Amino acid sequence: MNKWYDATGKNGGIIISSRVRLARNLNAYRFLDRMDAEQQQELNRAVTDKLMELNLGENKLEFIWTDQLTDDQKKSLVERHLASPDFIRRGNNVLALSEDNSISIMVNEEDHLRIQVIVPGFDLEKAYETANQCDDFLNEGFEYAFDEHLGYLTTCMTNLGTGLRASVMMHLPALEAAGALGSIINTVSKLGLTIRGTFGEGSNAYGAVYQISNQITLGISEEQAIENLKNVVNQILYSENEARKSLQARNSLALEDRVYRSYGILKYVRSITAEELYKLLSDVRMGVSMGILPGVQLETLNHLLANCGESTLRISESEEGEAPLVCSRRRAELVRAALEK
Amino acid sequence: MNKWYDATGKNGGIIISSRVRLARNLNAYRFLDRMDAEQQQELNRAVTDKLMELNLGENKLEFIWTDQLTDDQKKSLVERHLASPDFIRRGNNVLALSEDNSISIMVNEEDHLRIQVIVPGFDLEKAYETANQCDDFLNEGFEYAFDEHLGYLTTCMTNLGTGLRASVMMHLPALEAAGALGSIINTVSKLGLTIRGTFGEGSNAYGAVYQISNQITLGISEEQAIENLKNVVNQILYSENEARKSLQARNSLALEDRVYRSYGILKYVRSITAEELYKLLSDVRMGVSMGILPGVQLETLNHLLANCGESTLRISESEEGEAPLVCSRRRAELVRAALEK
Numbered sequence: 001m002n003k004w005y006d007a008t009g010k011n012g013g014i015i016i017s018s019r020v021r022l023a024r025n026l027n028a029y030r031f032l033d034r035m036d037a038e039q040q041q042e043l044n045r046a047v048t049d050k051l052m053e054l055n056l057g058e059n060k061l062e063f064i065w066t067d068q069l070t071d072d073q074k075k076s077l078v079e080r081h082l083a084s085p086d087f088i089r090r091g092n093n094v095l096a097l098s099e100d101n102s103i104s105i106m107v108n109e110e111d112h113l114r115i116q117v118i119v120p121g122f123d124l125e126k127a128y129e130t131a132n133q134c135d136d137f138l139n140e141g142f143e144y145a146f147d148e149h150l151g152y153l154t155t156c157m158t159n160l161g162t163g164l165r166a167s168v169m170m171h172l173p174a175l176e177a178a179g180a181l182g183s184i185i186n187t188v189s190k191l192g193l194t195i196r197g198t199f200g201e202g203s204n205a206y207g208a209v210y211q212i213s214n215q216i217t218l219g220i221s222e223e224q225a226i227e228n229l230k231n232v233v234n235q236i237l238y239s240e241n242e243a244r245k246s247l248q249a250r251n252s253l254a255l256e257d258r259v260y261r262s263y264g265i266l267k268y269v270r271s272i273t274a275e276e277l278y279k280l281l282s283d284v285r286m287g288v289s290m291g292i293l294p295g296v297q298l299e300t301l302n303h304l305l306a307n308c309g310e311s312t313l314r315i316s317e318s319e320e321g322e323a324p325l326v327c328s329r330r331r332a333e334l335v336r337a338a339l340e341k
Numbered sequence: 342m343n344k345w346y347d348a349t350g351k352n353g354g355i356i357i358s359s360r361v362r363l364a365r366n367l368n369a370y371r372f373l374d375r376m377d378a379e380q381q382q383e384l385n386r387a388v389t390d391k392l393m394e395l396n397l398g399e400n401k402l403e404f405i406w407t408d409q410l411t412d413d414q415k416k417s418l419v420e421r422h423l424a425s426p427d428f429i430r431r432g433n434n435v436l437a438l439s440e441d442n443s444i445s446i447m448v449n450e451e452d453h454l455r456i457q458v459i460v461p462g463f464d465l466e467k468a469y470e471t472a473n474q475c476d477d478f479l480n481e482g483f484e485y486a487f488d489e490h491l492g493y494l495t496t497c498m499t500n501l502g503t504g505l506r507a508s509v510m511m512h513l514p515a516l517e518a519a520g521a522l523g524s525i526i527n528t529v530s531k532l533g534l535t536i537r538g539t540f541g542e543g544s545n546a547y548g549a550v551y552q553i554s555n556q557i558t559l560g561i562s563e564e565q566a567i568e569n570l571k572n573v574v575n576q577i578l579y580s581e582n583e584a585r586k587s588l589q590a591r592n593s594l595a596l597e598d599r600v601y602r603s604y605g606i607l608k609y610v611r612s613i614t615a616e617e618l619y620k621l622l623s624d625v626r627m628g629v630s631m632g633i634l635p636g637v638q639l640e641t642l643n644h645l646l647a648n649c650g651e652s653t654l655r656i657s658e659s660e661e662g663e664a665p666l667v668c669s670r671r672r673a674e675l676v677r678a679a680l681e682k
Contacts, residue, residue: 261606265602270594270598332598
């Protein structure tokens with residue numbers, strides 16, 4: 001079965017993925033900071049037992065007991081956005097992961113349940129629909145902690161109400177180059193949304209990939225939260241397209257040159273860091289989605305974005321604790337092989 | 342007929358070309374700074390008439406009257422090392438150029454005659470032999486200004502004696518990277534030789550291509566001067582090869598990566614300056630000659646080194662005075678086409 005990132009969805013040139021995450025807690029258990037290890041294990045087993053009955057068609061759930069993982073396997077889950085750093089740090093918990101990596105249900109994260117669905121391209125409805133399906137299925141088995149006035153009760157106040165966090169991963173190289181992101185971040189935060197770099201540390205966004213997500217969960221319906229996010233994403237999408245047109249109009253040769261140089265390096269590179277890879281993939285993705293560089297599939301670029309993290313590369317050949325240098329070589333091999341296809 | 346640079350000679354991986362130049366003056370004419378324009382023209386005609394009888398087999402001489410050239414055509418001759426800047430600046434003179442661009446005889450440069458022969462690779466004997474052939478042929482027609490004690494009389498003291506300047510164009514990226522060139526330049530100058538960058542301005546040597554030439558012309562035979570140069574070049578050749586081995590031993594992945602990245606950029610580049618081209622060609626040449634990058638011919642790299650100058654690119658499509666930007670685009674096209682073969 002293909003992974004979700006081996007496909008491209010609506011507006012796939014600019015929008016890499018859409019994600020919906022629901023935070024839920026079960027009435028029959030105390031909140032996580034008041035449970036002991038044994039109670040957590042009980043919850044792990046109860047949810048796992050229930051999820052085994054979930055019918056996802058050809059897609060199957062795999063249950064990953066985090067305490068059985070090596071350090072690199074844990075970090076790889078975070079790198080691929082399949083588990084949160086907090087979930088990994090806590091331990092004593094289980095991740096239900098669908099074979100296509102689209103659905104990941106964390107049991108015993110900050111809340112009892114974190115249901116997360118990622119889909120390629122701009123398709124929050126699809127992500128929400130699948131998350132809802134899992135949510136309803138689990139709700140059949142367990143009564144949720146729910147208050148008529150407040151909505152879903154969560155460990156952290158910021159999730160209270162809908163317990164929903166929806167986000168879209170966007171590639172915004174032209175807005176970034178135009179220096180327009182600062183004012184967009186400002187505007188967006190006034191609308192109750194957040195933008196931040198997806199790769200890289202601190203304020204650095206490697207490869208111009210940004211995640212836009214909703215912040216408000218209280219006093220709003222799940223559908224309304226998603227609708228708000230969609231509207232803003234559509235506006236940013238429009239601005240990015242305009243910025244690309246103006247980049248091309250100003251100096252199409254320079255743009256073409258940048259795209260092809262980055263492509264040329266990736267075709268032949270022998271050693272590359274993740275940071276540089278994201279930067280070069282950014283140029284190539286822009287080139288592909290603008291029609292400058294035909295013959296390269298967006299799926300190939302999505303695949304590389306998802307699989308070139310340090311830990312993910314290490315576990316792919318099960319050599320624990322290898323030096324970054326070896327990873328850089330392996331990353332280069334993966335890139336060349338992917339672009340060879 | 343192929344140009345001389347469309348072939349590769351002995352030690353062609355490191356030695357791009359060998360050159361011999363003879364300075365001669367004719368007894369029947371005053372030295373150049375004492376001739377008027379009419380006398381110069383007379384000399385131009387006399388030498389041209391004589392050279393028309395020179396039999397070079399399939400190779401033919403073309404006579405280029407510099408005053409009929411456009412600025413770009415003039416500069417292109419200098420870029421391709423077929424005429425000296427001084428020759429072009431003087432004007433009112435003629436260049437006899439063989440079809441393969443290997444033989445160029447300047448009439449009315451600083452001396453009445455400058456016979457220059459370039460051959461690919463490390464082959465000073467071949468260059469000297471051909472230069473001698475032209476020299477003997479011209480000497481049949483004209484008596485040379487010659488002093489029994491001093492040798493050939495020349496306008497500038499630095500050529501007095503043999504009138505011979507022999508030089509070798511070497512690619513020395515590993516010695517350059519090791520910071521070893523400073524001490525080599527020092528040592529070599531003590532032996533009466535000079536090293537300087539072939540491309541680039543001032544002390545910058547673009548693409549690690551250096552020209553090593555003899556300085557001493559007095560109190561030495563032509564053969565001895567060439568022998569001295571050969572010995573020194575052989576030593577530098579040995580050092581460069583050692584430096585390459587140590588580069589490879591220290592970090593073969595980094596070396597391979599550098600070579601392939603430069604190759605990847607050149608394969609796909611859309612716009613490139615001469616300076617950057619020489620830099621990237623340097624990596625590729627080292628990779629080819631070290632067996633890291635198979636499938637690329639050294640001839641291809643020689644061809645690009647010879648034909649990617651600003652003026653040469655402009656005259657190739659006879660558009661005078663084009664912007665450097667257009668040249669950068671055209672240079673990129675030429676590079677891609679050459680590497681496509």
